[in-house]
Amino acid sequence: VCPTGALTVKSEVEQAWAAIHDPGKTVVVQIAPAVRVALGEEFGLAAGSAVTGKIVAALKKMGVDKVFDTLFTADLTTIEESMEFLSRLENEGRLPLFTSCCPGWVKYCEQTHADMIDHLSSCRSPQQMFGSLIKKHYAKKIGKTPAEVVCISVMPCTAKKFEAKRPEFTTEGVYDVDIVLTTVEMAQMIKEFGIVFNELEPAGFDNPLGMGSGGALIFGASGGVMESVVRYIAGYTGGHEVGRIDFYPARGIQGLKEAEVAVNDRKLKVAVVNGINNAERLIQRLKTGEIMYHIVEVMACPGGCIGGGGQPDINNTSTRIQRLNSIYQLDAIEQVHKAQDNVYVNKIINEWLKGFDTRTAHHDLHTSYVHRRRISGKPMQITDLSGEDMV
Numbered sequence: 001v002c003p004t005g006a007l008t009v010k011s012e013v014e015q016a017w018a019a020i021h022d023p024g025k026t027v028v029v030q031i032a033p034a035v036r037v038a039l040g041e042e043f044g045l046a047a048g049s050a051v052t053g054k055i056v057a058a059l060k061k062m063g064v065d066k067v068f069d070t071l072f073t074a075d076l077t078t079i080e081e082s083m084e085f086l087s088r089l090e091n092e093g094r095l096p097l098f099t100s101c102c103p104g105w106v107k108y109c110e111q112t113h114a115d116m117i118d119h120l121s122s123c124r125s126p127q128q129m130f131g132s133l134i135k136k137h138y139a140k141k142i143g144k145t146p147a148e149v150v151c152i153s154v155m156p157c158t159a160k161k162f163e164a165k166r167p168e169f170t171t172e173g174v175y176d177v178d179i180v181l182t183t184v185e186m187a188q189m190i191k192e193f194g195i196v197f198n199e200l201e202p203a204g205f206d207n208p209l210g211m212g213s214g215g216a217l218i219f220g221a222s223g224g225v226m227e228s229v230v231r232y233i234a235g236y237t238g239g240h241e242v243g244r245i246d247f248y249p250a251r252g253i254q255g256l257k258e259a260e261v262a263v264n265d266r267k268l269k270v271a272v273v274n275g276i277n278n279a280e281r282l283i284q285r286l287k288t289g290e291i292m293y294h295i296v297e298v299m300a301c302p303g304g305c306i307g308g309g310g311q312p313d314i315n316n317t318s319t320r321i322q323r324l325n326s327i328y329q330l331d332a333i334e335q336v337h338k339a340q341d342n343v344y345v346n347k348i349i350n351e352w353l354k355g356f357d358t359r360t361a362h363h364d365l366h367t368s369y370v371h372r373r374r375i376s377g378k379p380m381q382i383t384d385l386s387g388e389d390m391v
């Protein structure tokens with residue numbers, strides 16, 4: 001069950017098998033960062049075990065046509081969101097900028113704080129940027145229509161199922177992301193296919209959407225989007241000589257993290273919040289003028305996506321810390337550290353979207369938000385399930 005209380009899980013395993021067995025469909029899968037440090041738990045491995053290559057190998061054995069990495073579009077999100085933030089900063093736009101990668105948070109903001117909607121970044125989440133690229137561009141490249149390509153996401157998240165069904169995320173009448181599997185549903189399919197997961201030889205992602213930076217990998221933990229944006233901005237304003245940047249104030253599972261970042265002559269106040277309770281408290285303090293930030297990352301789940309509602313059942317603090325440590329260990333050995341150093345992102349954006357900041361890029365990678373009524377019409381009930389996401 002989603003820790004935000006937003007949704008209960010509706011399994012899409014049957015649809016995924018149907019797509020894989022349909023000879024008329026090309027099946028393309030993307031794997032989110034937090035999945036790779038949790039799925040092994042379903043096969044008796046320790047929490048935080050990194051099993052990226054085994055998941056790719058399992059999908060290929062099942063008959064999936066291409067296995068790509070959500071890290072690719074996480075890098076794209078970092079670049080687009082950073083550019084949006086710098087533009088708002090220079091042009092006295094609406095601040096703080098709220099990140100928009102988490103559909104649980106976006107929906108909560110739309111339903112509960114309609115007056116704050118224009119603080120949300122217009123960037124689609126990495127899942128939806130990926131779906132958009134696949135249906136609008138990749139399908140054409142391989143000579144298929146959007147309906148002939150089935151885009152499956154493997155996510156730590158149940159709210160992503162809702163996000164994929166938003167009517168604005170379609171191309172030529174079909175969803176950009178057709179099927180969203182949680183980490184647990186992915187493990188179920190591996191078991192159903194009879195794969196001995198722990199004995200699999202790791203396989204690599206396919207290209208061109210198979211590469212991501214360390215900055216994209218840490219999107220799986222609370223603070224990761226913020227750290228990736230800081231890495232981008234430091235490189236953008238500091239030039240190529242800027243090396244590794246590790247932004248420790250953004251790390252950890254605490255409900256609220258705050259820091260100041262010096263950019264040229266300005267001091268930027270940033271905040272990272274996880275857990276809807278903590279987001280609500282932060283918004284109330286923003287509204288009273290008690291606090292002020294330039295940019296805020298919000299993730300609905302305790303600890304961020306590593307603690308998502310689609311992750312394996314033992315989802316307590318100790319498990320989340322093990323997954324989080326694993327994410328940062330993987331980042332530490334990743335050769336490509338910042339989003340802007342991902343050469344494939346630069347190549348694809350230039351070839352498919354005619355460059356950054358073009359009309360096509362804006363149309364395909366951004367979105368807008370609306371005030372949503374709650375179906376019940378009653379105030380949303382916030383239940384603190386973890387007891388750990390308190391400020």
Ligand code: SF4
Pocket residue numbers: 004101102103104105156157158159160299300301304305306307308309
């Ligand atoms: Fe989904 Fe991650 Fe948001 Fe949780 S924090 S609702 S897993 S996107």
